[in-house]
Amino acid sequence: MTYWNGGWAWMTLMPLLWIALIGLVVWAVVRLTQHSAGRHDATDPRKTPRxxxxxxxxxxxxxxxxxxxxxxxxxxxxxxxxxxPGDRG
Structure with a gap:
């Protein structure tokens, strides 16, 4: 009976923890793919064209x-x- 006395809280919280973890992974993947795709961000001076x-x-x-x-x-x-036009370097 110990499981039912304190276990209901874990049964309620575990899906929320999984949703948060999956959301964090999706957010990280989106951020990394946007960064590697070379999106132009005017607030980042390293990304502005010279x-x-x-x-x-x-x-x-x-x-x-x-x-x-x-x-x-x-x-x-x-x-x-x-x-x-013929010079290189």
Whole structure:
């Protein structure tokens, strides 16, 4: 009779524990598959695409951080150091 005196609580709680465990496993699998699929998350700076040097230069010129002469000179330097279509590395 000991089983029936305290056992009803376990019989009630065990399905809830299994549901919680299965839910945790499903949540973990979903999180891992989303992460490995490379989903873009704007809050994670590691996942944001890197700006090209020309885009940074254009943004700085547009915001007024640099003047036209500095912009032109920087554009020329970037063009001179940009690898050509046949260059690798």
């Amino acid at each position: 700006e090209r040097p020309e885009e940074i230069l254009d943004r700085r010129f547009a915001s007024g951080e640099i003047d036209a002469d500095t912009y032109s000179e920087a554009r020329k330097r970037l063009a001179a150091h940009r690898p050509g």
